[in-house]
Amino acid sequence: MTRRPRRNHTPVFKAKVALAAIKGEKTLAELAQQFDAQANQITQWRSQLLEGAADVFGGEARSDPSVPTVDVKTLHAKIGQLTL
Template sequence: MKKRKNHSPEFKARVALEAIREEMTLAELSKKYSVHPTQIGMWKRAAIENMATAFTRRGAAPEQVSAAEVDKLHSEIGQLVVERDFLADASQQLLGTRGKKW
């Protein structure tokens, strides 16, 4: 049984770049690097899709939300759910409205 080949990210990038340049066909690249043409196509597609991340600002990472803020928001959600249920029950008792609870 053959052992799986683990290619380095540098190797994958080099092969994908050659595939993007289209100086050689996928079959020729496959023969040159001993990698299946479908695999080269997948690397090429992944390289094209992720190319925009190379031009994003490094300091423009999404904001990290603190655990305290998450807890605060969860408590607000819980409070709003309790209030909604209370008002739904009260309106049903006072007004005799028919229908489902929220």
């Protein structure tokens, strides 16, 4: 028995499937068969679309407070010191 290679779906395809799931005209099983994708994966894409939908209309950009801002000049000075 041969294994099917891992598929990488494009963002356009994911959006198309997630929108179809949100419409609710077909069941998850029907969508899974139509788009040849797992029902659990369609549910995940649907959730991701619903979570990120506010950002489409100019939602505030989420900045991760744990990531410090990078000072490029300081880093270039450090690189210069290390090369000497």
